[in-house]
Amino acid sequence: MNKQETGDSGARTLRRGLHILAALRGAPDGLDILGIARALAMQRTSVYRYVSVLVEEGYATRGPDDGKYRVASAWAQPADARALSVAQLAPAMRRISDETGDSSFLISRVGSDSLCLHREIGSYPVQVLAVTIGHRQPLGVGAAGLALLAALPADEAEAVMQQNREALRSYGNMTIARMRLLVKATRDRGWSVVGNAAVPGVLGVGVALRDAAGYPRLAVSVSCIVDRMPAARQRTIAELIRRETGAVA
Structure with a gap:
């Protein structure tokens, strides 16, 4: 893979992560994996990978009771x-x-x-x-x-x-x-x-x-x-x- 392809892949990854954050911001009650996948027409496995990173880095939180994801309030x-x-x-x-x-x-x-x-x-x-x-x-x-x-x-x-x-x-x-x-x-x-x-x-x-x-x-x-x-x-x-x-x- 050349540098251009690597850059394009990184940009797509960032864009998808930002789209997930935007979806979460528009859902004050939170979204589960399926809800995010439907909203963005993404595979659930892909959504799970992205939100796992967002949670790990502190950009999103996962409710312990309902399992839904939300934008971390600090942001x-x-x-x-x-x-x-x-x-x-x-x-x-x-x-x-x-x-x-x-x-x-x-x-x-x-x-x-x-x-x-x-x-x-x-x-x-x-x-x-x-x-x-x-x-x-x-x-x-x-x-x-x-x-x-x-x-x-x-x-x-x-x-x-x-x-x-x-x-x-x-x-x-x-x-x-x-x-x-x-x-x-x-x-x-x-x-x-x-x-x-x-x-x-x-x-x-x-x-x-x-x-x-x-x-x-x-x-x-x-x-x-x-x-x-x-x-x-x-x-x-x-x-x-x-x-x-x-x-x-």
Whole structure:
């Protein structure tokens, strides 16, 4: 096969993937494999291969109950919207870090991952800076990611955990069963409290931020060494995050 033929094949593959995404965007209730195949006049085996890649890369999700595929909600928020989120929330995060003396982090969801959009550094001599701007990790890992995962609708959160089943093992040998317990505790408490699986001796508190429609799209967390995060301070920090971000979230 020459280069021209290879290029044409790649273009066709991309085009089919985009057509599937367009079909999913036009079906808020989701589509199963047969529905996608009928809508696009494609073979079911081909559709399955394409949607498997879309799910794996975080562009689509599969409902655990109905088995239908949907566009991952995170991709409804374009890059310029994320930049606006940083511009709006950076001053609040600066105040949070000034008051606590610790680092604060802003994350958004990208498919089944969390993406660090911004961070502020506090004044305390020991700062926890394990997550850098642009860092991606499975949603649910870290305080902000856990807060965001727990705030999702139950079926959507379960789908994310299933997608991340293998990836989670790299973070303290995390399992879906353990992650479900963390999600439940976060929902019951109203904010997340979690240690950093990559950095022992670190604890973070995270709060999900909802958009005007009530959907959780962002989360803010504060992380520090465990000795600086007793239970009473965890609550104080969660309330501080809510207070400072409430007017702009």
